[in-house]
Amino acid sequence: MEPLKPARRKVKKDNRNTTGYLFISPFLLGFFTLTIFPILYSLYLSFTDYDLMGTPSWIGLDNYVRMFTDDPTFWKSMKVTFFYAGIAVPIRLVFALLVAMALNKIVEMVGLYRTLLYLPSVVGGSIAVSIMWRQLFGNDGAVNSILGALGLPTHSWLGDPDTAIWTLIVLYGWQFGSSMLIFLAGLRNIPKTYYEASSVDGAGPVKQFFIITIPLLTPVILFNTIMQVIQGFMAFTPSFVVTNGGPVNSTLLYVLYMYQRAFEYFDMGYASAMAWVMLVIIAIFTALIFKSSPHWVHYESDTK
Amino acid sequence: MKKSLLWSLALAFVLFLSACSGSDEASGEGGSDDSGEDGDQVTLRMTWWGSQSRHDQTQEIIKKFEEENPDIKIDAEFTGFDGYFEKMAAQAAGNNLPDIMQQNFGEYLNQYADKGLLADLTEYVESGQINVEGVSDTVMESGKKEGKLLGIPTGTNALTAFYNTDMLEEAGAEIPDENWTWDDYVATARKVHEETGEFGARLMEPKNLFEYYLREKGYKLFNEDGTDLGYNDDQLLADYFTLNKQLVDDGVAPGYDTIQQIKGVEDELIVHGKAPFDFRWSNQATALTSAAGDRNLEMTLLPGANNTEGMYLKPAMLWSVSENSEHKEEAVRFIDFFTNNIEVYKIGGSDRGVPIKEDIRNQMADDLSETDKKVFDYIELVTENSSPIDSNFPPESSEVLAALEEVDELVMYGELSPEEGAAQFREKATSILTR
Numbered sequence: 001m002e003p004l005k006p007a008r009r010k011v012k013k014d015n016r017n018t019t020g021y022l023f024i025s026p027f028l029l030g031f032f033t034l035t036i037f038p039i040l041y042s043l044y045l046s047f048t049d050y051d052l053m054g055t056p057s058w059i060g061l062d063n064y065v066r067m068f069t070d071d072p073t074f075w076k077s078m079k080v081t082f083f084y085a086g087i088a089v090p091i092r093l094v095f096a097l098l099v100a101m102a103l104n105k106i107v108e109m110v111g112l113y114r115t116l117l118y119l120p121s122v123v124g125g126s127i128a129v130s131i132m133w134r135q136l137f138g139n140d141g142a143v144n145s146i147l148g149a150l151g152l153p154t155h156s157w158l159g160d161p162d163t164a165i166w167t168l169i170v171l172y173g174w175q176f177g178s179s180m181l182i183f184l185a186g187l188r189n190i191p192k193t194y195y196e197a198s199s200v201d202g203a204g205p206v207k208q209f210f211i212i213t214i215p216l217l218t219p220v221i222l223f224n225t226i227m228q229v230i231q232g233f234m235a236f237t238p239s240f241v242v243t244n245g246g247p248v249n250s251t252l253l254y255v256l257y258m259y260q261r262a263f264e265y266f267d268m269g270y271a272s273a274m275a276w277v278m279l280v281i282i283a284i285f286t287a288l289i290f291k292s293s294p295h296w297v298h299y300e301s302d303t304k
Numbered sequence: 305m306k307k308s309l310l311w312s313l314a315l316a317f318v319l320f321l322s323a324c325s326g327s328d329e330a331s332g333e334g335g336s337d338d339s340g341e342d343g344d345q346v347t348l349r350m351t352w353w354g355s356q357s358r359h360d361q362t363q364e365i366i367k368k369f370e371e372e373n374p375d376i377k378i379d380a381e382f383t384g385f386d387g388y389f390e391k392m393a394a395q396a397a398g399n400n401l402p403d404i405m406q407q408n409f410g411e412y413l414n415q416y417a418d419k420g421l422l423a424d425l426t427e428y429v430e431s432g433q434i435n436v437e438g439v440s441d442t443v444m445e446s447g448k449k450e451g452k453l454l455g456i457p458t459g460t461n462a463l464t465a466f467y468n469t470d471m472l473e474e475a476g477a478e479i480p481d482e483n484w485t486w487d488d489y490v491a492t493a494r495k496v497h498e499e500t501g502e503f504g505a506r507l508m509e510p511k512n513l514f515e516y517y518l519r520e521k522g523y524k525l526f527n528e529d530g531t532d533l534g535y536n537d538d539q540l541l542a543d544y545f546t547l548n549k550q551l552v553d554d555g556v557a558p559g560y561d562t563i564q565q566i567k568g569v570e571d572e573l574i575v576h577g578k579a580p581f582d583f584r585w586s587n588q589a590t591a592l593t594s595a596a597g598d599r600n601l602e603m604t605l606l607p608g609a610n611n612t613e614g615m616y617l618k619p620a621m622l623w624s625v626s627e628n629s630e631h632k633e634e635a636v637r638f639i640d641f642f643t644n645n646i647e648v649y650k651i652g653g654s655d656r657g658v659p660i661k662e663d664i665r666n667q668m669a670d671d672l673s674e675t676d677k678k679v680f681d682y683i684e685l686v687t688e689n690s691s692p693i694d695s696n697f698p699p700e701s702s703e704v705l706a707a708l709e710e711v712d713e714l715v716m717y718g719e720l721s722p723e724e725g726a727a728q729f730r731e732k733a734t735s736i737l738t739r
Contacts, residue, residue, distance in 0.1 A: 052397040156561035160561060266699075
C-alpha cells in the first residue's frame with residue numbers, strides 16, 4: 001500500500017514532464033554546457049593561478065588581493081571605465097530620445113530615416129566602424145582635414161591622452177540606434193488624446209514633454225538605462241581597435257585590460273577574478289537602478 | 305512510451321556530451337583525422353604571423369611543398385603579429401596547437417618550453433630527417449632550451465639602423481658607418497632636422513632598443529635566472545629616456561601622438577622621407593624598401609662605442625612542432641623542406657631572415673635582389689661584430705616589456721621625468737617578476 005502511492009504519482013509526473021523536458025532539452029543542453037558550466041568554471045579559475053597552458057593551481061583569494069592592493073593598472077582601468085560609462089551612457093540616451101522624438105513627428109518616409117539612423121548600430125560593435133573611427137580621428141584623418149579647411153586648429157585626437165577617451169565616447173553616443181527604436185516604440189504608445197487634451201488646457205510643447213512624454217516614457221527609460229549601463233561597462237571593441245588602450249592607458253577600458261591579462265600576459269586566473277568583480281559591479285548598479293525605479297518610473301496600470 | 309522518451313532524452317544528453325569531449329580530442333590531434341585521411345593524405349595545420357607579402361609568399365611555398373609531397377596537405381592559418389600569440393594561447397589552452405607553428409625567440413619560446421608544449425626535434429636532426437648540415441652551432445643553439453631542440457630557426461636576423469642616404473646628403477649630414485656613437489646619432493639627427501625641417505629620427509621603441517642600449521653598456525635586461533632586472537643602476541634607463549625625450553622635446557623626433565598613427569611598415573616615417581633613421585629588424589628591409597619606392601635606404605649597425613657588445617644575431621623566427629601533433633614526421637618534413645629547398649628562398653627572399661644554411665646562401669648569392677644582397681651583407685657584418693644573444697627571458701617578460709612601453713609613453717608625454725620613469729619601471733618589473 002505504501003509503495004503504490006508514490007509509484008503512481010511518479011508515473012503520472014513522468015508522463016507529462018518528460019515530453020516537456022525533451023522539447024526544451026536543446027535549450028537546457030546549451031544552457032548547462034555553454035552558460036552555467038563556463039560561469040562556474042571561471043569562478044573556480046578566479047581562485048587559481050592559471051596561465052592557459054598548464055593546469056590551474058589553487059591560490060585562494062590571492063588574485064583578488066593583488067587586484068585591490070597591488071595593481072595600479074586595475075584601478076586605472078576601473079577609473080577609465082566609470083568615466084566612459086558615466087558620460088557616454090547619458091549622452092547616448094539623451095541623443096536617442098531626441099532623435100526618436102524627431103522621428104515621431106516625421107510622417108513621410110519615416111522608414112527611410114529610421115533605417116538610416118539605425119545603421120550605425122547595425123554595424124555597431126563591429127571592427128569596421130572602429131577602424132573607420134581610427135581613420136576619422138587620425139592625425140591626417142577627416143576630422144582634422146575639415147578643421148584645417150575651416151581654418152581651425154587641428155589636434156592629435158587619438159594621440160593626446162586627454163582627448164582619446166572622448167573620441168570613444170562620441171563613438172558610443174553615435175551608435176544610438178537600438179535605444180532610439182525602443183524610445184520610438186514607447187513614444188508611439190502614448191495616446192494622442194493626452195496631447196490634444198492638454199493643448200486644449202493650454203499646455204505648450206515643452207510642458208507637454210515634461211508632464212506627458214517623460215512620465216509615460218519612464219518604463220522605457222528604465223529599460224534603456226539598464227541595458228546601456230551594462231553595455232557601457234562591458235565595452236571592448238572601441239578601445240581595442242581604435243586606441244588599443246593608449247595613449248598611456250587613457251582609454252584602457254576594464255574589459256580590454258581583462259583581455260590583456262588573459263591573453264597577452266597569460267594570466268587567466270586573474271582575468272577570471274576581474275570578470276567576477278565586474279559582474280558584482282554591474283549587479284550593484286542594476287540593483288540600484290531597480291531600487292530607485294519606484295520613485296520615478298510610472299506605469300499606466302498603476303493605481304495610485 | 306514514457307520510458308522510451310526518457311531513454312531518448314538520456315541518449316541525447318550522452319551523445320551531446322560525448323560529441324563535445326570528442327571534438328576536443330579530435331582537434332587536439334591537429335584536426336587531421338576528420339578531413340585528411342582520404343587517400344592516405346595527411347592534413348597538417350600550420351600557423352604564422354606576418355605581412356600580406358609574407359602570407360602570399362608562404363602560401364606559394366606551401367603549394368610547392370604539396371606538389372613535392374602529394375601525401376601531405378597543409379591548412380594554413382595566419383594573422384598579423386598583433387593577436388597571433390593571443391590566438392595561440394587560446395589554442396594551447398584547448399590542447400589544440402597547430403602541427404607546425406611559427407614561434408618567436410625569447411619570452412614566447414621560453415613560455416612554450418616551460419609548459420612542454422613543443423616537441424623535441426633532436427632525434428629528427430640526428431636521424432637526418434631535418435638536414436641542418438653546415439648550420440652554425442650558435443644558430444642552432446638559439447632554438448634550444450634546457451637541452452631540447454624546440455625550434456629550427458627560419459633564418460638569421462639582427463637589429464639594424466636603416467638610414468635614408470638621400471635625406472642625409474640633402475642635409476649635408478655625415479653618412480653613418482658601423483663605428484658611429486650615440487653622440488653621432490644625435491648630432492646627425494639634429495642636423496637633418498635643422499636643415500630639412502623634417503624629423504631627424506624616428507622615436508626609438510623601447511621593446512628591443514632599450515635591451516640593445518643596455519647590452520651596449522655591458523648589462524642585460526634580465527639577470528641570469530630571469531628573476532630580476534639585469535642592471536642595478538636606474539640611471540641607465542634614465543639616460544636612455546633622456547636621450548629620446550630631448551629629441552622629442554626639440555622636435556627632432558616625433559612623439560607618441562605621431563608614432564601611434566603608424567599602423568604598419570608601409571606608414572613608417574622613413575618610408576615617406578619624413579625621418580632619415582629607423583631602427584628595426586633587418587628582415588623588414590624588403591617590406592620597407594618596397595614601400596619606400598626610389599628612396600635610397602641603407603643599413604648599418606646600431607650606434608654606440610661598444611656596439612659589437614650590443615649587437616647580436618637572432619633567429620628571425622623558429623619553426624616548431626607542437627607536442628600534441630599526431631603527425632610529427634610529416635611536420636618535420638615541411639621544416640626540412642623549408643630549410644633546404646632553394647625554391648623557398650627564391651619565393652620568400654630574406655623575409656624570414658637570412659637562410660641559416662651556408663650552401664643555400666651560396667646558391668642564392670648570384671641572383672639576389674638588391675635589397676636581399678644588402679641584408680645578406682649586413683648579416684655578414686653583424687656576424688663579425690656581435691655577441692651572443694641573451695636567452696634568459698622569463699615567461700613574464702612580455703608583461704615586463706609592456707610595462708617598459710607604458711613607462712616610456714609616460715616619460716615621452718612628459719608625465720614622468722626620466723628618473724621617475726626609470727624608478728617606476730624597476731618597481732613594476734620587480735613586482736611582476738617576484739609575483
